[in-house]
Amino acid sequence: MAESINRVVLAYSGGLDTSVILKWLQQEYNCEVVTFTADLGQGEELEPARKKAELMGIKPEHIFIDDLREEFVRDFVFPMMRSNALYEGLYLLGTSIARPLIAKRQIEIAKMVNADAVSHGATGKGNDQVRFELGYYALQPDIKVIAPWREWDLTSRTALIAFAEQHQIPVPKDKRGESPFSTDANLLHTSSEGKVLEDPWDEVPDYVFSRTVNPEDAPDTPQVITVAFERGDAVAVDGEGMSPATLLAKLNELGRAHGIGRLDLVENRFVGMKSRGMYETPGGTILHAAHRAIEQITLDRGAAHLKDELAPRYAELVYNGFWFSPERQMLQAAIDHSQHKVSGEVRLKLYKGGVHVIGRRSPNSLYSEKVVTFEDDQGAYDQRDAAGFIKLNALRLRLLGRRDR
Secondary structure (H helix, E strand, C coil): CCCCCEEEECCCCCHHHHHHHHHHHHHHCCCCCEEEECCCCCCCCCHHHHHHHHHHHCEEEEEEEEECCCHHHHHHHHHHHHHHEEECCCCCCCCHHHHHHHHHHHHHHHHCCCEEEECCCCCCCHHHHHHHHHHHHHCCCCEECCHHHHHHCCCHHHHHCCCHHHCCCCCCCHHHHCCEEEEEECCCCCEEECHHHHHCCCCCCHHHHCCCCCCCCCCCCCEEEEEEECCCEEECCCCCCCCHHHHHHHHHHHHCCCCCEEEEEEEEECCEEEEEEEEHHHHHHHHHHHHHHHHHHCCCCHHHHHHHHHHHHHHHHHCCCCCCCCHHHHHHHHHHHHHCCCCCCEEEEEEEEEEEEEEEECCCCCCCCCHHHHCCCCCCCCCCHHHHHHHHHHHHHHHHHHCCC
């Protein structure tokens, strides 16, 4: 018998899975359900989720649909971008970085409506269950978490549809039958996995891509853009200042047109299995390249190399769901400190799936043409100093060589 729950806040998309979960929670726990739908820039009309929730008996005051796009980019995407984080050297963490914000807002709503539980639609095989629940527990340690996919016996899409029909839950025509793949989207990326993508030898079918044109069909003429930064965050594109979410949307538009940001990846999930996914991160790919470029001329070598050592650890923490952990916050403090002088402009060429840095400038630049030139440096660098530098660094190697000769 399910334990006693008075009220639960459900992360609700309005789709088949979470609509079935909504009804199942009402039946299994005999509790009041509060729905929360986050607008993270996924590009879907969210009002149908409200109507569907009302149709299923949810009180209007217990239906939350929140526009979190600016908070998402400002407080989650941009801090992550400052770190240059790439999971397993490739993945820009588009799904991972959205989960802590959803968990945060869910807990806030639970406190507002005096709910004693929260629920999500993540399966027992994936990473998202971990990300959601680590977030819940970090923010409200004693909250009750209900994960239906780990409890119920509805183990297939056919069973979900049968349950929906039995309880008069509308099922769109495109949800009937087996889905060829599943998707998740937000302002940073779109991910696709499962079914037609499960064999890592098979090329991703073109119809899976929704966020980018095929690079082969992209314009034959390159497009040059400029991205401006202040203290590590992008603030303008081609001289036009923009809010964080607006700027990322603009870069997405540019990236889409040039087929930028496609990634076919077999990754190591936190729960232990390998999974093949296809990611489209057009604006994020441009932003990552631009940020690294402005750091090239504004960061000291020691700071830059330390950041490169920290980035994989940071990426792993985000991927595994430890956004609210003290170690991620410690890393963030160090990373943010490094960004105080990371301001300036980067010029990039976008062409057939590629992002090419072609220029960078900054009032805080550490690059000196006078020092680096192959022409007469007018005494800016005494090449004779290199001899002592090399001999000191060679000392231990020479001692080893003499001993082992």
